[in-house]
Amino acid sequence: xxxxxxxxxxxxxxxxxxxxxxxxxxxxxxxxxxxxxxxxxxxxxxxxxxxxxxxxxxxxxxxxxxxxxxxxxxxxxxxxxxxxxxxxxxxxxxxxxxxxxxxxxxxxxxxxxxxxxxxxxxxxxxxxxxxxxxxxxxxxxxxxxxxxxxxxxxxxxxxxxxxxxxxxxxxxxxxxxxxxxxxxxxxxxxxxxxxxxxxxxxxxxxxxxxxxxxxxxxxxxxxxxxxxxxxxxxxxxxxxxxxxxxxxxxxxxxxxxxxxxxxxxxxxxxxxxxxxxxxxxxxxxxxxxxxxxxxxxxxxxxxxxxxxxxxxxxxxxxxxxxxxxxxxxxxx
Amino acid sequence: xxxxxxxxxxxxxxxxxxxxxxxxxxxxxxxxxxxxxxxxxxxxxxxxxxxxxxxxxxxxxxxxxxxxxxxxxxxxxxxxxxxxxxxxxxxxxxxxxxxxxxxxxxxxxxxxxxxxxxxxxxxxxxxxxxxxxxxxxxxxxxxxxxxxxxxxxxxxxxxxxxxxxxxxxxxxxxxxxxxxxxxxxxxxxxxxxxxxxxxxxxxxxxxxxxxxxxxxxxxxxxxxxxxxxxxxxxxxxxxxxxxxxxxxxxxxxxxxxxxxxxxxxxxxxxxxxxxxxxxxxxxxxxxxxxxxxxxxxxxxxxxxxxxxxxxxxxxxxxxxxxxxxxxxxxxxxxxxxxxxxxxxxxxxxxxxxxxxxxxxxxxxxxxxxxxxxxxxxxxxxxxxxxxxxxxxxxxxxxxxxxxxxxxxxxxxxxxxxxxxxxxxxxxxxxxxxxxxxxxxxxxxxxxxxxxxxxxxxxxxxxxxxxxxxxxxxxxxxxxxxxxxxxxxxxxxxxxxxxxxxxxxxxxxxxxxxxxxxxxxxxxxxxxxxxxxxxxxxxxxxxxxxxxxxxxxxxxxxxxxxxxxxxxxxxxxxxxxxxxxxxxxxxxxxxxxxxxxxxxxxxxxxxxxxxxxxxxxxxxxxxxxxxxxxxxxxxxxxxxxxxxxxxxxxxxxxxxxxxxxxxxx
Numbered sequence: 001x002x003x004x005x006x007x008x009x010x011x012x013x014x015x016x017x018x019x020x021x022x023x024x025x026x027x028x029x030x031x032x033x034x035x036x037x038x039x040x041x042x043x044x045x046x047x048x049x050x051x052x053x054x055x056x057x058x059x060x061x062x063x064x065x066x067x068x069x070x071x072x073x074x075x076x077x078x079x080x081x082x083x084x085x086x087x088x089x090x091x092x093x094x095x096x097x098x099x100x101x102x103x104x105x106x107x108x109x110x111x112x113x114x115x116x117x118x119x120x121x122x123x124x125x126x127x128x129x130x131x132x133x134x135x136x137x138x139x140x141x142x143x144x145x146x147x148x149x150x151x152x153x154x155x156x157x158x159x160x161x162x163x164x165x166x167x168x169x170x171x172x173x174x175x176x177x178x179x180x181x182x183x184x185x186x187x188x189x190x191x192x193x194x195x196x197x198x199x200x201x202x203x204x205x206x207x208x209x210x211x212x213x214x215x216x217x218x219x220x221x222x223x224x225x226x227x228x229x230x231x232x233x234x235x236x237x238x239x240x241x242x243x244x245x246x247x248x249x250x251x252x253x254x255x256x257x258x259x260x261x262x263x264x265x266x267x268x269x270x271x272x273x274x275x276x277x278x279x280x281x282x283x284x285x286x287x288x289x290x291x292x293x294x295x296x297x298x299x300x301x302x303x304x305x306x307x308x309x310x311x312x313x314x315x316x317x318x319x320x321x322x323x324x325x326x327x328x329x330x331x332x
Numbered sequence: 333x334x335x336x337x338x339x340x341x342x343x344x345x346x347x348x349x350x351x352x353x354x355x356x357x358x359x360x361x362x363x364x365x366x367x368x369x370x371x372x373x374x375x376x377x378x379x380x381x382x383x384x385x386x387x388x389x390x391x392x393x394x395x396x397x398x399x400x401x402x403x404x405x406x407x408x409x410x411x412x413x414x415x416x417x418x419x420x421x422x423x424x425x426x427x428x429x430x431x432x433x434x435x436x437x438x439x440x441x442x443x444x445x446x447x448x449x450x451x452x453x454x455x456x457x458x459x460x461x462x463x464x465x466x467x468x469x470x471x472x473x474x475x476x477x478x479x480x481x482x483x484x485x486x487x488x489x490x491x492x493x494x495x496x497x498x499x500x501x502x503x504x505x506x507x508x509x510x511x512x513x514x515x516x517x518x519x520x521x522x523x524x525x526x527x528x529x530x531x532x533x534x535x536x537x538x539x540x541x542x543x544x545x546x547x548x549x550x551x552x553x554x555x556x557x558x559x560x561x562x563x564x565x566x567x568x569x570x571x572x573x574x575x576x577x578x579x580x581x582x583x584x585x586x587x588x589x590x591x592x593x594x595x596x597x598x599x600x601x602x603x604x605x606x607x608x609x610x611x612x613x614x615x616x617x618x619x620x621x622x623x624x625x626x627x628x629x630x631x632x633x634x635x636x637x638x639x640x641x642x643x644x645x646x647x648x649x650x651x652x653x654x655x656x657x658x659x660x661x662x663x664x665x666x667x668x669x670x671x672x673x674x675x676x677x678x679x680x681x682x683x684x685x686x687x688x689x690x691x692x693x694x695x696x697x698x699x700x701x702x703x704x705x706x707x708x709x710x711x712x713x714x715x716x717x718x719x720x721x722x723x724x725x726x727x728x729x730x731x732x733x734x735x736x737x738x739x740x741x742x743x744x745x746x747x748x749x750x751x752x753x754x755x756x757x758x759x760x761x762x763x764x765x766x767x768x769x770x771x772x773x774x775x776x777x778x779x780x781x782x783x784x785x786x787x788x789x790x791x792x793x794x795x796x797x798x799x800x801x802x803x804x805x806x807x808x809x810x811x812x813x814x815x816x817x818x819x820x821x822x823x824x825x826x827x828x829x830x831x832x833x834x835x836x837x838x839x840x841x842x843x844x845x846x847x848x849x850x851x852x853x854x855x856x857x858x859x860x861x862x863x864x865x866x867x868x869x870x871x872x873x874x875x876x877x878x879x880x881x882x883x884x885x886x887x888x889x890x891x892x893x894x895x896x897x898x899x900x901x902x903x904x905x906x907x908x909x910x911x912x913x914x915x916x917x918x919x920x921x922x923x924x925x926x927x928x929x930x931x932x933x934x935x936x937x938x939x940x941x942x943x944x945x946x947x948x949x950x951x952x953x954x955x956x957x958x959x960x961x962x963x964x965x966x967x968x969x970x971x972x973x974x975x976x977x978x979x980x981x982x983x984x985x986x987x988x989x990x991x992x993x994x995x996x
Contacts, residue, residue, distance in 0.1 A: 226921065234975065238984070261973075312925050313929075
């Protein structure tokens, strides 16, 4: 159950619309189903009342939308940001991807979002409605007569179980109480993969990545993937492709993408959230983050604007490539 | 598709010895675009070059692949050949089948296979080459010399003599360097000061030369012809332009007990000091760690005594920005620390000294006014043992000393021994050596004079141990020729400590992006053919920063470096390298990654209006590369997430084509 309610958010948005602070609101819009929430632009209190939702499925990180939407808005654009979204927000500012002056950011608290595939694993398919009731979700389906009650904490998304921060690192206005940066266990799974032999690890990723249907959802949702022209769409890049034509393609797409966002990925987890094949893509990014932390000292992308990421910085203390090789040991 | 000609060089037997050059030429015939392929004994010879020119004309070649030595060696040669044949010089690709192939392989079959693969990669690349035209950049006609020892002084004087402005940055309060501390110089035994100080005065009086003493280089930006340097002028708390160097303050300063660096701590100096009588600039300097006024705000004697009013306790470090066309590194050397050589009791006895300390002891301007006295009790030593190669030529003990020969020790030790026997004939002098190395004009004659005329006892063998006992130093050594152990009761032991580059050299090399060897000596562009140039364009090497050197050699190299600088500064424009980065504005995100990694500050951003497909316009932040500043290092192309940055002549597609050709 979220601490902030839909009504509070609508009231805030309507107020900012009516006093002229903002001209549009980037919020979560009603979709086909209760769990199917879509980023939507609202221009009036009426539209908000009709279409705005806020529930345990509002995982979408709006930061990326600012790149295309902020420039087009007449006045300022109101955006609601959960703590993890604010890191992407800062990272995009660092990369000069949108005009800060065109955005009015409202930080909102987040209690963690639900993962619909975990819900379906319990309730089965054919979900007709999902409603929050205290710490539970009440699910009705087409196939079951009685509503099914599921504890929200049992269906939290992986990124929310391992939430790295409840603190907002950027906002113009904050609703609710500010949280803290958390000590999460988000690198445990990476460490488990690192402990595998090279063959085991290859088999693990082979298994995961072979499911890829190359829908590009991970790229399209990723706030670090905002290139004017993506290398995968560029016939001159040498890696342009639109289908997982072979084993090489399906692996290389994800590895190239992980390299492209390395040092810029804030670990918001959107890639894994949107993957229709449930590939744990966040693990690739976290491996990079873990390595950067270990090689160059703790670094959190997006923690502050204009920070020099270790991968685009040079100091005489930087480690030598040989040290990375040595560290690989037999598992390299 | 290009019409490519392939030319495989034998390099005599250098390549042909391990690579079947005929097979390489034959195999490359079948590569895409190749219309002509041949081999020849020396492609770089006039006959070889003519062969290329004729083939271009005969076969209408549009691209050339030369399979030969490293492009560092002859790329420029073959580019000129291409130009002579009417092609764009950048339509040439070199496949390095010598350094990276024939020289590292012994097996002919494997070497040939690799040479073919390298050739295929070059063909794949040249097929994507495009004609390039270099731009030009202006030259700032002023040189910077870092280090004011004899090397820096000579370089500066020579550059100034050619009519160009020179600045010397010296971290000590005076120029002069190590030579100023020496007594006599081998092999002529003329006094160091007598030949050095007139040059120091020349520097001071030359209106083309500015001296930044007590200063260091804080930052270097830019590139050959256009360096932007920030010089940090440390606060000396004395106004340089007002101080007359009268020395009244030095006499009256109450804080007298500070180790005198110039005499290597063998006597004391006041908190305000002038290193030595002939210092240039002759200006006092206050040691902030010793001055009571600066530390506690009490005293002020020097300010009261100074009639010129030159003392300024509030002086701050000053940063000066200046532009230069060329930079000469002349950072010199230091003797290594003797801390790790406990066997010679350097830290236990004051009477075990280094050779540089010995110089000060025999110097008329030194702590003993030139009288040879033991530092411990002031007595005249009756027996002196000189130990050579202390820390030099250490193969097994690289942690302790240096693997290289310090080159100057044999000669100065012979000089020291000779001077002692000359002034104090009753003194017994032993010199322990591994070898005596005297390759230099009049050097061997000099050493033989020490042995034959002055009766210096040269013993082949090393000193194993020095033990202070009473007022004697018990020296245990071996005489390898007589095959016996020696026990000598010495009064003074002089250690010929190995020399190493100054500690300031390493951070400076980083600033200059100049390369160094494992011993922190600067590397030359070519050890034989370009000995005074660093591989970094516009950075030149003078003196011991490049390797151990005596004075004659240092001065020759200093003048050679000056000649190179003059050659550079005499040009009005430098032809740049056309292989530089450029940004595809339609793909640029404006994220600044490229600007962040650019070591030359060549990338700026601008907001530019673009017409969109739907006939609207959009303002986007895009990168633009300054072609005069870009050096084509390619860092930006790797950092660019969208691939908007690319390097002309080394485009991502070309590199990928090479990789594909190798992996095929």
